[in-house]
Amino acid sequence: METESADVAVIGGGVAGMSTAARLQADGYSTVVLEQHHNVGGCAGYYERAGFRFDVGATTLVDFVPGGVGGQLLSAVGFEPPAIAIQDAYDVCLPDRTVTLYRDHTDWDAERRAKLGDDKQHLAFYDFIDDLSTRLWRLTRKDIKMPIQGVGDIVRNARAVGLRDLPLARYLRWTMADAMRAHDVYDDRALRAVVSMLVEDTVHASLNEAPLLNAVLGMTIHRTGLGRATGGMYGFWDSFVDQYTDISGRVETGRTVTGVTGSHGEFRVNSAAGPVHAEQVVSTVPVPVTRDLASTVVGDRLDDYCSMLRAHEGSALVLFLGVPDTEVEGHERTHHQILQAYDEPLGNGNNMFVSVSAPGDDVSAPAGHRAVMLSTHCAVEPWQDLDRAAYEEQKGAAREQLLAGGRTVYPELGTDPVVSEVATPVTYEQFTNRPRGAVGGYKQTPANANQGAVPQDVGIEGFYLAGDTTWPGLGTVACVKGSKVAADHVRS
Numbered sequence: 001m002e003t004e005s006a007d008v009a010v011i012g013g014g015v016a017g018m019s020t021a022a023r024l025q026a027d028g029y030s031t032v033v034l035e036q037h038h039n040v041g042g043c044a045g046y047y048e049r050a051g052f053r054f055d056v057g058a059t060t061l062v063d064f065v066p067g068g069v070g071g072q073l074l075s076a077v078g079f080e081p082p083a084i085a086i087q088d089a090y091d092v093c094l095p096d097r098t099v100t101l102y103r104d105h106t107d108w109d110a111e112r113r114a115k116l117g118d119d120k121q122h123l124a125f126y127d128f129i130d131d132l133s134t135r136l137w138r139l140t141r142k143d144i145k146m147p148i149q150g151v152g153d154i155v156r157n158a159r160a161v162g163l164r165d166l167p168l169a170r171y172l173r174w175t176m177a178d179a180m181r182a183h184d185v186y187d188d189r190a191l192r193a194v195v196s197m198l199v200e201d202t203v204h205a206s207l208n209e210a211p212l213l214n215a216v217l218g219m220t221i222h223r224t225g226l227g228r229a230t231g232g233m234y235g236f237w238d239s240f241v242d243q244y245t246d247i248s249g250r251v252e253t254g255r256t257v258t259g260v261t262g263s264h265g266e267f268r269v270n271s272a273a274g275p276v277h278a279e280q281v282v283s284t285v286p287v288p289v290t291r292d293l294a295s296t297v298v299g300d301r302l303d304d305y306c307s308m309l310r311a312h313e314g315s316a317l318v319l320f321l322g323v324p325d326t327e328v329e330g331h332e333r334t335h336h337q338i339l340q341a342y343d344e345p346l347g348n349g350n351n352m353f354v355s356v357s358a359p360g361d362d363v364s365a366p367a368g369h370r371a372v373m374l375s376t377h378c379a380v381e382p383w384q385d386l387d388r389a390a391y392e393e394q395k396g397a398a399r400e401q402l403l404a405g406g407r408t409v410y411p412e413l414g415t416d417p418v419v420s421e422v423a424t425p426v427t428y429e430q431f432t433n434r435p436r437g438a439v440g441g442y443k444q445t446p447a448n449a450n451q452g453a454v455p456q457d458v459g460i461e462g463f464y465l466a467g468d469t470t471w472p473g474l475g476t477v478a479c480v481k482g483s484k485v486a487a488d489h490v491r492s
């Protein structure tokens with residue numbers, strides 16, 4: 001068997017792995033991405049069925065605009081951006097009103113005043129969030145790094161933050177609920193519902209648990225730009241992989257890493273197809289998977305992180321529908337977030353995100369049809385160790401919950417589908433290799449965010465981590481941000 005080698009072996013071809021590999025390859029390193037699935041993308045990947053291309057998890061790319069975190073990645077590696085349509089707005093549907101989240105600030109300000117309140121307290125809260133959001137998104141695009149692991153990080157962060165934004169540090173221990181209470185708006189049901197939905201969707205935590213700074217970033221992603229490529233994630237990866245291989249990057253799909261041994265300069269990354277010898281390794285699979293794969297390399301360094309992550313697990317339920325245009329036409333916007341009941345807990349269909357492929361996007365769906373993805377968060381536990389009958393029953397109930405939510409916006413949805421399939425934590429475990437099907441990112445709380453987050457460097461020379469179980473956490477933008485930190489470690 002021929003010996004394969006690379007300067008850097010990247011384990012996992014999701015957003016984090018592909019971004020890290022592209023950065024390093026563009027910088028002159030030889031890189032190889034080892035991906036167990038038959039295509040790249042992971043939780044931001046796609047699958048094909050009956051002429052439709054569905055996004056398996058992420059349906060929106062966040063901050064892939066010029067100068068944004070994703071835009072910076074593309075320009076750093078010299079890739080042409082694929083055709084990504086940035087949404088001007090999306091609708092948040094509450095039981096008694098619809099609030100449109102406009103990207104344009106003036107429109108958004110008018111909308112929230114009209115729909116969510118415009119008294120002194122509300123206006124002060126909006127100003128507070130706007131100011132934090134502007135500062136935080138600016139910082140996100142700078143060379144910031146958490147957790148702080150030494151004097152070098154203090155200097156790096158001080159340079160990035162500057163005196164102007166240093167006072168933000170005082171909010172490090174605040175939750176979103178603290179901020180709402182401080183502005184006396186916590187008891188406003190509709191406002192609290194909208195903020196809770198946006199925060200739960202992006203940092204997976206309740207208002208009482210969500211760290212304020214992370215929650216503000218999460219609830220304002222509509223301002224930075226939510227994008228969907230033509231062909232969804234299929235279109236995005238098709239373009240990205242082409243450009244990565246054009247600069248001699250190698251993607252090995254269908255290649256499950258079974259173990260990593262060795263040390264800096266002489267790592268051996270094993271799989272059934274043979275080993276890859278690499279000077280350095282970046283592992284972008286979830287931290288508990290890395291611990292098992294590379295036990296002789298990482299020792300017990302990841303044990304505490306694994307326990308902490310286990311306590312923050314969550315997952316997702318997704319209904320994929322391939323439907324005739326007529327079931328979804330007549331709507332100005334293609335993305336909706338829906339709350340079915342104010343007084344029920346969020347998740348399991350109560351707070352769901354609906355993405356519909358754009359009209360005319362015939363890469364996502366055959367002519368005259370649209371690909372529809374309805375997703376919601378769920379807990380991992382109720383899906384463990386079910387027998388077949390119980391599993392099918394629970395899955396059927398999930399389908400009904402998602403369909404009922406979707407029909408509050410699209411009454412005809414799913415009446416005559418060409419494709420109708422449900423993904424559960426069990427499905428995600430099977431396809432992503434994530435333990436217990438924990439996808440969509442781990443819930444962020446003060447215990448595991450920022451200074452409590454898993455760093456890319458856990459003290460092993462030449463062996464680094466990235467991905468949504470490491471800082472800054474879940475979502476495409478976070479994975480791209482973390483890939484920069486991991487690539488910086490490789491280069492140092």
Ligand SMILES: Cc1cc2nc3c(=O)[nH]c(=O)nc-3n(C[C@H](O)[C@H](O)[C@H](O)COP(=O)(O)OP(=O)(O)OC[C@H]3O[C@@H](n4cnc5c(N)ncnc54)[C@H](O)[C@@H]3O)c2cc1C
Pocket residue numbers: 011012013014015016017034035036037040041042043044056057058059060061062255256257258284285286289316317318375376431432433434439440441466467468469473474475476477479
């Ligand atoms: C339903 C849902 C909706 C979401 N919506 C959004 C959204 O709209 N916008 C957004 O920004 N984010 C969204 N997210 C979150 C986002 O998708 C993830 O945070 C992100 O894609 C994680 O990327 P990653 O590279 O860290 O991990 P992964 O995507 O899990 O990538 C890791 C890769 O490693 C591979 N792998 C695993 N084990 C091995 C092994 N032993 N050997 C080789 N390869 C291996 C896996 O197959 C996978 O491809 C959503 C997630 C879900 C589940």
